Amino acid sequence: MEFKLTPEQEMLRDTAREFAEKEVEPRVEEIEKTRKIPEDLIKRLFELGFGGIIIPEEYEGSAAGHLARAIILEEIAYSCPALAFTLQIVHLGQAPLIFHGTKEQKEKWLPDLAKGKLIASCAVTEPTGGSDVMGIKTFAKKENNEYVITGRKCFITNVHLANIHGVLAKSGEDPRHMTFFMIEGDRPGVKPGREENKVGLHGCNTGELILDNVRVPVENVIGVEGKGLRVALTAITNVGRMGVAATGVGIIRRCLDEAVKFANQRVLYGQPISRLQAIQWLISDIYLRYETARLLLHRAAWMIDQGIRADAEVGMVKLTATEGAAECASKLSSILGAYGIMEEYAAQRLLRDAYSLIPAAGTNEIMRIVISRKAFERAT
Template sequence: MGQIADSSFSAEGAPAHRDASLCAPRPPGSRRTPAECLQAPGRLVLCSNPAAQMRPLPVRSMTYRFFNWCRMTRLCTPGAGCGSPGLPGRESIAVGRWHTRARGECRTAVTEVVGLSLGTGDHCHMHHLLEQTPEQACRTGRLAMDGYFTNRLHDQLRRDVRDFAEREVRPRIAAMEASRSAHRELSRLIARQGWLGATIDRDHGGMAAGHLAKTVIIEELSRVSGAMGAMVQASQLGVAKIIHFGDAAQKRTWLPRIALGHCLPTIAVTEPESGGHVLGMTATAVRDGDDYVLNGRKVYVGNSHVGDLHGVVARTGPGSRGLTAFLVEAGRPGCVLGEQRPSMGLHGFSFGELSFQDCRIPAANRLGQEGDGLAVAYSSSVLYGRANLTAVSLGIHQAILDETTAFCAQRHRYGKPLHDLPSVKLKLGKLQSRLMTARLAAYHAVHLLDQGLPCDAELMNAKLINVESAIDSARNAMEIHAAIGLSTDRPIERYLRDAFHMFAPAGTSDVQLLRLAEVALGADKGQWSERLSGTVRLEPAL
């Protein structure tokens, strides 16, 4: 067996362990015991046959050192067994093999590999290894870092969400399309999976998985149902204001409940007369002793009819410093929910009206200080809203391509599959090209956000590209389907309707272009991703 120099991934000061049994071959079908698998909890144990020299390495150190040193594929050693228990809130260790490829040369070493749990309790996942020979790995180029931005944690999360969406969401789509109203039961079921806690830290019961993981969750739900993807994105938008501006007591009260799926948050900013002009709002919050009294109307409130906690921005004074944000419980006297009106798309999701009629809330429900309301609204929209809507568009876009390619394979013209027609093949090429570009823009933007790097422009651009691309691809897909695409028996018309719903929220395409022009001219007014980098940065798992 080939050797790999210890200097390539040594950990200074780490104690050495010698246990040849962990490197010894196992009988076919046998599995290593939990004690063996968990010999060094929280550490990565490396051993190179035949010397069986093992050095515990911090997971993060190993990951980044390996990634910089060579591309690699994690393989399950035949007969070694690679199962071990997933443990809530800690690393789970499985036995496997690293197949490395450097400078065109295949080299191998037996090692212990680590899978990190996403979430806690019932939301813990074990990350299984791939069964593949070194020769197959060389041919296929499968990598341990499965993509430039995503890793195995994201891939496992994607599989979990996709499986849930196919099992629980898809069977309910027909009923949601027929009722054209919010599906409370399904919204609650999704919330109980713990995915609303993707960006909530572990101290408050969240997954602490970051913005890219959040994108994967929303994308996969939207691939099956744009409405349910929109439900999660709106809830995540409601999370942002508490993470960014909530005090310790507010975070302690609300974030664990959101992470467990017991509370669906919303954000209510838009008003009938001001639209996207936030400074034009007229809803008021007047201080009265230890309370504030709210009056006014809010429209297009995502999750209005399933939400439990509304983040409301109202005017407490004149000008840009005269806006303040509050947390308002849905059942509070004076908080009145308007009738849900049918919409063009996103059936199963609600974005309705809230009115406040002398609604009294305690001053302790204020988010941040008086005058922080504009920052609450803008930061939530820029850092969460644009990324979330991008993810919904991306999922719809993937569904459009999947449905259209399947249709072209099934439908025949002139004795051949429809996709053999040059005009159809050109359109399919456009769909594929747009989707690849859109996903790259989306993942790049949230990857930067997870790193705590300035990325406002990238988030704007990702929203612009994904929304416009999804709409263009939906139109091309309708052209390929022709008359049958108009039938509600096929989902393509639903994808088109749903895609248009992503256009206006968090700024239309023209708004994104105007902001991007300011970036080009050096006239932008600072970046929220930079100001709030400490709250959006993904802390590395140790």
């Protein structure tokens, strides 16, 4: 068993780390205040090739893979979870095409998605809830060679940034008859709606997508008509949940470094508080969470790269990394005392960012259901 990254992955990690340290970290305060990620930073993500990391080379991506993606997202999340989350949803928007698109569809859209000329959202959740996917109300009615789609999606990341949207819609009488579409943003009737104000991940855009009698040709159907749920879930599981998890792992590592730094500097009772066992226990808990989440992340990413089904493993890391991030940010805050709630310190932002990850790409209760499914399957 090999626990070492390949030299390529190490260089990718170092490059992402340097990008985060030099180009992202100095902008975090501005992003927090304006609640907007500057356009030039989004552009840089594509210039460096981070935007096309899971797109095959024949479509102008780099096909670096899901483990490489996880490593890069962790590095960016260490400095700015909101930017990492934005990037991870860029990948999620591409995923339905990568996993289920036809050659023609890939040729049509993937090169522009790799370069950032196109940014796709992935719109599944509706006001009726995200966990109950069958309960969605958006309907696609077939008329000759077109579908007419009407509905309202909510909590859609990057929706105001995107110029093409992946949309899951009901398409038949059977509640399971759903179809997945790519819908260009300039089609009449497509309109991003309200922009949400989240408690964390400031700058990462979330909002509504309104579809009002949008006419879409059958060529825009991704995968098989009526089997759209599979298209959406493959993308959400392998890319969306993994991206949430990688962002969580980045937050946990930042918590660890901030905790160690503060504990070494803060003097109480005539000594640094790092000498106090109570503080050491908190720090070891954070370190343990980091290693656990990172190993689960790398294992699940490796499985996806190998083409092994990893629903439960992805569920495990999504759960561990997001609950871990919230727990570790809370512990960091405890170590910092009153400084933990001051805006000058990263702890409060990390806590808000961590909480914002928890419901993303499926609640952790859904993750437990997915994990338990495998637990029962494996029983002899």
